[in-house]
Amino acid sequence: MKTLNLHNSQIHFFLPDRLESEGSVLVVSDSQVAPLYLKQFLSQIHAPQVFSYILPSGEESKNPKELFSLLEYALACKLDRKSLMIALGGGVVSDIVGLASGLYMRGIDFYSIPTTLLAQVDASVGGKCGINSPQGKNLIGIFHQPSKVFISPLFLSTLPPREFNAGLAEVIKMAICFDSSLFSSLSSPQWVKQNIEEVIYKSISLKAHIVEQDERESNLRASLNYGHTFGHIIEQEGDYKKYLHGEAVSMGMVMANALATSYNGFSQNKEVIELLQTYHLPTHYHINHLSSFFDALFLDKKTQNRKIKFILPKAIGSYEFAYPQEEEIMEVLRDFV
Amino acid sequence: MKTLNLHNSQIHFFLPDRLESEGSVLVVSDSQVAPLYLKQFLSQIHAPQVFSYILPSGEESKNPKELFSLLEYALACKLDRKSLMIALGGGVVSDIVGLASGLYMRGIDFYSIPTTLLAQVDASVGGKCGINSPQGKNLIGIFHQPSKVFISPLFLSTLPPREFNAGLAEVIKMAICFDSSLFSSLSSPQWVKQNIEEVIYKSISLKAHIVEQDERESNLRASLNYGHTFGHIIEQEGDYKKYLHGEAVSMGMVMANALATSYNGFSQNKEVIELLQTYHLPTHYHINHLSSFFDALFLDKKTQNRKIKFILPKAIGSYEFAYPQEEEIMEVLRDFV
CATH class of the missing domain: 1.20.1090.10 (Dehydroquinate synthase-like - alpha domain)
Incomplete structure (x- = not known):
């Protein structure tokens, strides 16, 4: 089981059967990925509290309104600085979750579990995250490295060609x-x-x-x-x-x-x-x-x-x-x- | 003329007569401070382009709507990564400008020129910036150090007791x-x-x-x-x-x-x-x-x-x-x- 270390990020080339967290966990997925993988994934998390949030799938979700809806949900869940956000989805999900977790109480940890090939080879690695503007892509964002990335080709079996x-x-x-x-x-x-x-x-x-x-x-x-x-x-x-x-x-x-x-x-x-x-x-x-x-x-x-x-x-x-x-x-x- | 160095921040205890910048400058002030100091301050800036933006004064401005209005204005001014934002005002202004400049193209430089005693002794130093939520203060934000802070007691002459x-x-x-x-x-x-x-x-x-x-x-x-x-x-x-x-x-x-x-x-x-x-x-x-x-x-x-x-x-x-x-x-x- 291979692992790459990149700054404070560990990139693992496997999916764990069991994920433990000291603090509460908020899993964020999208409307395409959630029906396929969310339920199973949630059952593998062992934490004081586990919440989930589903974004509309697609690049259009990378906007201020979706970002702040997610942040408000995190506040309503009373996540604290020991809490963890997990992005389960493609690049849109990891971009928004990276930004939201970077902004929440000035930054809490997040994990990325990319489910598309694009997100696996690109968005989930490197810490760039952000949202789009009418003037262009990813013009609003920060650098926020996921503390862990889990990459598995298993997800690709359900990916449209x-x-x-x-x-x-x-x-x-x-x-x-x-x-x-x-x-x-x-x-x-x-x-x-x-x-x-x-x-x-x-x-x-x-x-x-x-x-x-x-x-x-x-x-x-x-x-x-x-x-x-x-x-x-x-x-x-x-x-x-x-x-x-x-x-x-x-x-x-x-x-x-x-x-x-x-x-x-x-x-x-x-x-x-x-x-x-x-x-x-x-x-x-x-x-x-x-x-x-x-x-x-x-x-x-x-x-x-x-x-x-x-x-x-x-x-x-x-x-x-x-x-x-x-x-x-x-x-x-x-x-x- | 004293100066303190803090990480990548220089805290100067004077106001410069002349400020030069290689890139465009966006000065952000608020509706209380702008009438008193903005015009004079703008005349001291020497840069390819100088823009200004006025926030409504008061803590209520620290919300997502004001943040994104400012970011959209910055985009409309076509600020780039060499551009500079300057906060001219109290803690509310420096909090929003710190966050906006930290998010703009994943982070551009900003200067802070605090005009209230509170901002001089607190908000302008240390890099905490953010906005409020119905759930609490500064729950959404980042750490973003101003590259320069200029502190002058001259501003305090117009400050209400x-x-x-x-x-x-x-x-x-x-x-x-x-x-x-x-x-x-x-x-x-x-x-x-x-x-x-x-x-x-x-x-x-x-x-x-x-x-x-x-x-x-x-x-x-x-x-x-x-x-x-x-x-x-x-x-x-x-x-x-x-x-x-x-x-x-x-x-x-x-x-x-x-x-x-x-x-x-x-x-x-x-x-x-x-x-x-x-x-x-x-x-x-x-x-x-x-x-x-x-x-x-x-x-x-x-x-x-x-x-x-x-x-x-x-x-x-x-x-x-x-x-x-x-x-x-x-x-x-x-x-x-």
């Missing part, structure tokens, strides 16, 4: 930036299915290695945002409903690759598109309003004083930070209109 | 727990008026020394909450309108002293009451509903598993942490019914 593939988009992202041999392995969906534990472990290890060196994203950690600068705008333009996060990242990577091709002569966008299509991920985004798409870039968290920091691949397995001129970005975006 | 005295309540609190000679000096309002800079510096130094050793309030820092366990309930029962924070703390200290008298034989409550009355601070709270007052104790942040951590003076200048039995607390509270 579309969501599984969207999760793989983040694995592909890691492979493009950091690991060309992982990129090659991913070309066989058969191999991926059979070795999903290894794929998850590999992807998380790569992420943990980065986060360990730069938790607060002073520099290095920004590399994990490859595909996300464009991806966030795509998600937002689709009202967080039209595309899953991984699908938006998929199209965002293709756009970033087009910019890389212009900026540094990156020549493997075709291979990337092929791999993404293997998993039925969308690879072309049609920009409706070029100027508003362009303007939205300047609200990205990686933008400072109107300089946008892009993460651009140089070749499969390596990347660079780049600050292309506004005109060069615009030129590339015109191909997507 | 009632607010000045309420601020002194926090100084008296520090003296009772940590400094018997400060306690003696405070007995002369004349001396205090003439030496207010020294009083503020002394009080902040004592607080900084505590916070330095225990920023996250694992233990030692809880000593700063003397008078607050009861005080928070008093404030809440008055809807945060009837009493100023310092007034509630004044009554809370008298109640804590009564408990100390019963618990450890503390014998100087009379001296404390005399000093508080010198500054026209209220020293007796009338409890309307004993059981609801008692129950509210268990939602305090210092309560864990129904054990309430009290900070009780042993003598002027020294204190202890204590966990009195529920029956003993109830017995003391009966004297306030």
Whole structure:
């Protein structure tokens, strides 16, 4: 049974049969995951008091109203500083629970039990949490590391294929930036299915290695945002409903690759598109309003004083930070209109 | 020109003529302070863009709605990670700005320029920030240290005497727990008026020394909450309108002293009451509903598993942490019914 240590977080690659807590526990799940796993999970918790709370599933829940409803419920349960929140669900659940537990009495512990591939390889590790605004994704949030993360591929058996593939988009992202041999392995969906534990472990290890060196994203950690600068705008333009996060990242990577091709002569966008299509991920985004798409870039968290920091691949397995001129970005975006 | 260093915070005992910032600046003030000082202050800021935002004055503003209105304004101003928020006002302003800047893009810098005595000696130093809930004060918040604090007694010339005295309540609190000679000096309002800079510096130094050793309030820092366990309930029962924070703390200290008298034989409550009355601070709270007052104790942040951590003076200048039995607390509270 493998475990990774990351700052104050322990990432366990198993699900415990029994979870004990000295203080009260509040398990937060969503309307999709709760019917499948909540009851069974609650029965495994041994604590003075156990409460549960169900969020509406979907990215739209990452808003101030849902956050404060959850916080008010926690207050009504009289959780104290020894209490524990547990996120049982996808990235939306762990993002909200990470933020709520970070704000509750200025911070109580939380555990994350990610039930989607996306949350397993991405949201549950690294401590970023937050909610969305009309102006963009995750613009309101904090860093709050879960004290424990439990990762089990068992949950993936009930995951719709579309969501599984969207999760793989983040694995592909890691492979493009950091690991060309992982990129090659991913070309066989058969191999991926059979070795999903290894794929998850590999992807998380790569992420943990980065986060360990730069938790607060002073520099290095920004590399994990490859595909996300464009991806966030795509998600937002689709009202967080039209595309899953991984699908938006998929199209965002293709756009970033087009910019890389212009900026540094990156020549493997075709291979990337092929791999993404293997998993039925969308690879072309049609920009409706070029100027508003362009303007939205300047609200990205990686933008400072109107300089946008892009993460651009140089070749499969390596990347660079780049600050292309506004005109060069615009030129590339015109191909997507 | 004195400066104290506390973690990543610099506490300066002067007001700069000119403030420079590389990124945009958002100055947040309130409806009471803004007419007096905002215009002049804005003219001293040199930054690419300078915005201002005015909160309604008063403790009632510490709610989710005001917090998110401010965050939305910051987003509309397109603040980025290099931007700076500045709190120009009392503790309410610095509490909200500390939280908003901590949440904005997972944390940007903020400066605090406290304009009340209370904020100068308390809220602006130490990094606690937050908002209130129907269930209690500051139950939702984070630790976020201002990168700079500027303290000037000039602001106190326009402070209503009632607010000045309420601020002194926090100084008296520090003296009772940590400094018997400060306690003696405070007995002369004349001396205090003439030496207010020294009083503020002394009080902040004592607080900084505590916070330095225990920023996250694992233990030692809880000593700063003397008078607050009861005080928070008093404030809440008055809807945060009837009493100023310092007034509630004044009554809370008298109640804590009564408990100390019963618990450890503390014998100087009379001296404390005399000093508080010198500054026209209220020293007796009338409890309307004993059981609801008692129950509210268990939602305090210092309560864990129904054990309430009290900070009780042993003598002027020294204190202890204590966990009195529920029956003993109830017995003391009966004297306030």
